Amino acid sequence: MMLSDARLPAKGCTSPPDNVLHECRFARPVCRNAPFYVYGFSFFCLALQGMKQWSYILPFAFFLSFGFHSAAQGQEGVKVRAQVVNGDTVLMATIREINVFAPMQFRNKREERFYWRTVRDVKRTLPYARKVAAEVMEANRQLLSLPDDEARKAYMNRFEKELFRKYEGDLRKMTFSQGKMLIKLIDRECDSTSYELIRIYRGKFSAFFWQGFAKIFGADLKTEYDTSKYEDRVIERIIVLVEAGML
Numbered sequence: 001m002m003l004s005d006a007r008l009p010a011k012g013c014t015s016p017p018d019n020v021l022h023e024c025r026f027a028r029p030v031c032r033n034a035p036f037y038v039y040g041f042s043f044f045c046l047a048l049q050g051m052k053q054w055s056y057i058l059p060f061a062f063f064l065s066f067g068f069h070s071a072a073q074g075q076e077g078v079k080v081r082a083q084v085v086n087g088d089t090v091l092m093a094t095i096r097e098i099n100v101f102a103p104m105q106f107r108n109k110r111e112e113r114f115y116w117r118t119v120r121d122v123k124r125t126l127p128y129a130r131k132v133a134a135e136v137m138e139a140n141r142q143l144l145s146l147p148d149d150e151a152r153k154a155y156m157n158r159f160e161k162e163l164f165r166k167y168e169g170d171l172r173k174m175t176f177s178q179g180k181m182l183i184k185l186i187d188r189e190c191d192s193t194s195y196e197l198i199r200i201y202r203g204k205f206s207a208f209f210w211q212g213f214a215k216i217f218g219a220d221l222k223t224e225y226d227t228s229k230y231e232d233r234v235i236e237r238i239i240v241l242v243e244a245g246m247l
Helices: 038-047 056-068 109-145 151-172 176-190 193-201 203-217 229-242
Strands: 002-004 022-026 076-085 086-093
Touching: 002 229, 109 151, 109 176, 109 229, 151 193, 176 193, 193 203
Parallel strands: none
Antiparallel strands: 022 076, 076 086
């Protein structure tokens, strides 16, 4: 995406044919500790240039000038991507992906309350689902380094006790709906259901026991995360928005 005309004096930049993407070095015109201001200011100027609202740009530039300083002539500069268009060197930059969703449409107040309760539950449980994924990776790494089944069994006993010590207090504070959400998000983060993880690491009997215990309270450790279902598509949307800082 083109952010500015980049009419800064180039150093060591050749003049290839038009529309050829290449790299060259520009003298660094701003404070070394805050290079992102250059792109913000360039984009700001470009957006307002077509509207000729320079009365807004000048005070802004005056304010920013207190934080900027020019580089010495002998300085190497900063390496950027550029493209020559009609004999002019144009700065090229890539911006991160932005997800855009249509506004949520609620048929009634009940649906709206359910949505915002789901937002609350995702915010509460997503960090713990990711901690579970990290703990599983660490357990796998440790188990692969152990010499025999006896050592692995001893490690898993210690590992289980450590998990209870670290997370039992927080998990007990979760609501029933948050517990069900955590089961679903564990499958999303680990690509394995909670039942499968227990069966792999603690055996079939433990998996069967905890599945029966969960069933008593209306939960299911075999619950999978499936974005082909409407509810899970809504959850995925919420996760993306939460990660983007928009919820």
